[in-house]
Amino acid sequence: MRKGRLWPLILLASVALLGGMGLGLWYGWVLDPVEYRDTDVSHLASVYRDEYVLMVGEAFVLDGDLDAARARLALLDLPDPAVQVADSAEAALARGASLLDVQALARLAAALGAQRESLRPYLEAGDGTR
């Protein structure tokens, strides 16, 4: 009889445990989740990463400092910055971005060693600076 009376107790305790866990999870994930501050650029959303790459290209066209451009791209933790920049240039071309933008990205990609036939005309279209 004593053993039979333990099962309801165990069941109740398990329900309480699970209920408490659910409460804790709800609080930690929904009500008061971890909020990151002091993030770095590698955590940026894709739209901001694309803007970042474009701005690195524009800065490179402005000062020609490839080392600085590489250091800035390194913050994005890209597996292959040259390919990423070239892809960004082609994407900009496809969506009809301004000539200045395409040239900046194309020149940066070329300087990093990524040669694309589709971008070659934009390397020869002038220095793109103002």
Add this chain to the structure above:
Amino acid sequence: MSAKSRRRSGGGWVLVWILILAMGAGVAAGLIISWWLWPVEYTDVSPDTLHPYHRAEYIVLISHAYAHDTDLRRAQVRLAALGNLGSVGVEVVTLAEQYAAQGRNVRDTQSLARLAHALGHRRAALAPFMPGGAPTPTWTPWPTATAVPTQTPTPTPTSTLPPLVTPTATVTTPATATPTRASVLTPTANLTETATARGTATPSPTLALPRSTRVPTVTPGPTGTSQATATRRPTNTPRPTLTPTITSTPEPRFVLARQERRCAGETGAGSLLRVTVLDAEGEPLPNVELIIRWQNGEDRFYTGLKPERGVGYADYRLVAGQSYQVGIVGLASDIAQEIVSDACFDGTLAGWDLVFRLRDGAR
């Protein structure tokens, strides 16, 4: 109370305690899981969460981009992603002043100054870093036939400084994502970007890059810390020299507000050229480079080397009989001409007082 009823009431309290403890253990387990083992991971953050070091770099990049394409609207959209545009604008000019004071990379400072100026923030300390809007000053050509002087004077500058060169050391700053507890934000719409085409006229800036969408994801991952080390290669910061550009829009310019001959009998200063450089508000400007030319040479000197006479003050010892021209380096400037240290009525040598005042493009 019977023994049986006492047992029942005692067992009831035990049950309550067990339930309380079980629930507490469950809550603790849930918090450990959600805060430590599998915390919410934000993978699509917006620039307003960046570490201050990365935030500053982001602002510098925006300023370079603006210097490249001069698209102020797009620069404003990019800055708006960092926070309230008004306060970010102040942040831009503060960063520019900080860079100028620390002798950081000149091009960075120039770009920041230019962006700050475009946003309506004018600072005297940034005037030397503003791009020139006019061709280099026109100097009066020296006459080919001149009387041979009885002596060949050697100019003795009263105060000169070596160029402001500050090597910039390698900066290594760890960026640590610090998990903290904060109120959850209501998830907003998906991120969209509206590219503002250059040349289109719209009445007000369209801040089309909203903040990050915080969507809790159940993603087993690390404890929530990340580190990134950004390094910059050492650069030698050269003397600030600006490449003049031709533009049809009015640009800031130093005008010669006063050129006055002064006899020693009045001031006792002898043959001294005294120059004061002021900004558009009439405040003295330090660290302004002045150039003084004479027939066989030139020299440069700076304001602010005698702060007891004012941070915008500079002086130069003139040589008797020599004719000088004086202007400001790096910005469009009037040229003070025919500055000659000749004899006053009392036989002493005349000195000169010059006042240059910055006139910005809006005036």
